Amino acid sequence: MECKxxxxxxxxNCTYEPCQRKGICCECIAYHLKSRQLPACCFPAEAEATYDRSFAHFAKLVQAGKI
Known part of the structure; x- marks a missing residue:
């Protein structure tokens, strides 16, 4: 399959500028899951800007109705 x-x-919405995986979703997801995180696209802009991409942070946002 060709990467789009x-x-x-x-x-x-990743704001980490030196990221070499931007737009290469399969690599991004694999990288973050290996680190027990979710990629930036799973978070709203204000949450993504904190660079806390942990499962716990995501769960807190879901419980607060922000996702």
Missing amino acids: QEQNLSGC
Whole structure:
């Protein structure tokens, strides 16, 4: 399957500038899951900006109705 990196970038809200996985979703998801995290696209902008991409942070946001 061909990567649609340019198309994926339009929905990527990652603010970590030196990230080499931007728009390469399969690599991004694998990287974050290996680190027991979720990628930026799972979080609203204000939560993503904290760089706390933990499962616990995601769960708190869900419980607060922010996701």
